[in-house]
Amino acid sequence: MDKVAVLGAGYVGLTTAVGLSAFGWPVVCTDVDKEKIESLNKGQVPFFEPGLEEWMAQSMQKGLLTFTPDASIAIRSADVIFVAVGTPSLSDGSVELSDLFAAVSTISEHMTEDKLIVIKSTVPPGTTQRVKEFLGERLAGICSFEVATNPEFLREGSAIADFMRPDRVVIGTDRSAPIERLQRIYQPLIEREVPFIYTNFQTAEMIKYSANSFLAMKVAFINEISRVCDLVGADVLTIARAIGQDPRIGPAYLQPGPGYGGSCLPKDTAAFAHFFRERGMPLPIIEAVMESNRMQHRYAVQKISDYYNTLDGIKLGVLGTAFKGGTSDMRQSPAIPIINQLLQLGTELTLYDPQALDEARQLWGDACLYAEDEYEAAAGQDGIVIVTDWPSFRQLDLDRVAQALSRKVMFDFRSLYQRAKLEQMGFDYIAIGR
Ligand SMILES: NC(=O)c1ccc[n+]([C@@H]2O[C@H](COP(=O)([O-])OP(=O)(O)OC[C@H]3O[C@@H](n4cnc5c(N)ncnc54)[C@H](O)[C@@H]3O)[C@@H](O)[C@H]2O)c1
Structure with missing residues (x-):
């Protein structure tokens, strides 16, 4: 054996x-x-x-x-x-x-x-x-x-x-x-x-980079569409559903969000692009995918700063620091550039994540506050920002969230909620591309 x-x-x-x-x-x-x-x-x-x-x-x-x-x-x-x-x-x-x-x-x-x-x-x-x-x-x-x-x-x-x-x-x-x-x-x-x-060795190695670059491209693509939807008043979720029906496109990896992250897609796209750039054979699609992804992080922050006149002194609860729901992994999480930019702009942040809070504490230390759950993160804040698609964030007791917040504002960067329902409850609801 x-x-x-x-x-x-x-x-x-x-x-x-x-x-x-x-x-x-x-x-x-x-x-x-x-x-x-x-x-x-x-x-x-x-x-x-x-x-x-x-x-x-x-x-x-x-x-x-x-x-x-x-x-x-x-x-x-x-x-x-x-x-x-x-x-x-x-x-x-x-x-x-x-x-x-x-x-x-x-x-x-x-x-x-x-x-x-x-x-x-x-x-x-x-x-x-x-x-x-x-x-x-x-x-x-x-x-x-x-x-x-x-x-x-x-x-x-x-x-x-x-x-x-x-x-x-x-x-x-x-x-x-x-x-x-x-x-x-x-x-x-x-x-x-x-x-x-x-x-052979090289083809197997290339398969892995090609797969991850393609997935990154799909995510960056739908995020790019989400940005222009805001401009023309279209709905990115409907677009994703409709184009995803086409078997040549497929529905996976077409969920708009704050940008891809994690231990693989950012690292592997960067490695792929670097490897061939060095060898005089650049990959313009992959280079653009990486730039488009960084643009999505900035766009998420822009959405928040556009809402408030100034971000200085604005208090926000941030739901999610892991790069996606279901993991404690924060490597290259979109939460990192978003939280860093918000801190630079003078916001006061209280973070909550079901599994990645220890990692978040190591990263931001005293620069942020940390909450025990979603409702503590919302308490007394000027708004709540959903960054990670944890299943529990999809099932929030919205009445409790509304009561906890000092201003009923939700930035839903994972499109977990329906605008009509939130607006009916008196929330200002801000998503990307909807
Ligand atoms: N995490 C994913 O989702 C994923 C998916 C597919 C492929 N990959 C790839 O798989 C590889 C591992 O990724 P990961 O996420 O498991 O990494 P990881 O950082 O979680 O784990 C790597 C482990 O290797 C250990 N290590 C380092 N040097 C060692 C040595 N000389 N001998 C024994 N152990 C050593 C480290 O201490 C660490 O525990 C990477 O190349 C990654 O790109 C990761």
Whole structure:
């Protein structure tokens, strides 16, 4: 039976470790963050991801999933090693690959027999080939090895469900042996008739960037439409519904909002654009998508400042700091530029998020106040601003919100409410593109 190691216990690594152990493989997961491993060993997931802790507990109880801070234990015990470490952006958009190569270097230090190394992290074209060459030099005369790239497409907030039933599995290799091994590992997905795409390293790497750039483009597109709807008095939600009916367009990722964010779309579009800009082959569509997204953040702030004569001293409750509902992840959240700009303009902000408030406190400290719930966030404010699409924000007790606010004003940047209902209750209701 194949044994699996996973390097990196973040959203992707932990989900991979939990998912593969649920498929019945013995998995050892390791991370350089010792506190994370300590918490996982106690059965606690150190970030919010619905259902993950429960799945993890089941695998741990069955003895199929263990965690260790000692990478050598994980590496030595495994036949297949998944690398799922972070590949963050540098300020110029390029990808920081130092964690990836540190992980690969650690693997090479502890390998004495043939293993398959699978790159799950999102990496620029050519990286898997570089990993292969790096390992080739390090392991020359020690042992043989195989390399594959297997980009991940899960969405935070539904990570486990996406892992268990992905739209597709992409495997990039330059040989057939890794394919057979990965087909065995992913047998339950083959039985579920998930489409598998086998290709070379570069194509697999490009698939991930192309997918995320396309999704970013859809979001930026509908947000751009939302801005011009304001100008002509059209309704962006109706437009999204109507164009989404066309199977060539499709309804997903056409929800207008305050701009895309998160750990993937901003980083991957920036990386994609930077990579080809550097190589003299710019991607004008992707460059425009990034600018259009920044424009949406500014537009949201503009909507607020247009409403009040001056923002200086205006008190606002902000609902949501996570980049989307269902996660505690605040990486590149649209809330960050929006809150920063509002603070610069002199507003006094009280923030509430069901899961990301600790992260928000770390970021803004004393510059903002923090509330225990939506109603405390609304108390005594000149208005309430919905930034994140948490399900609970969709079900607010609007009478309580109205009573709590000192001025009945709602900026609904996620289009969670109906204008007519809010206006009937005496609210000033401001959305984008409606
Ligand atoms: N988060 C997502 O929704 C998502 C989806 C698809 C793909 N991805 C990609 O997957 C990769 C991981 O993303 P993430 O969100 O899970 O990141 P993350 O930051 O949540 O987790 C990365 C983990 O790797 C650990 N790490 C760093 N160096 C290490 C090393 N040398 N050995 C062992 N562990 C190490 C870190 O301590 C951290 O816990 C990235 O390339 C990302 O672009 C992410």
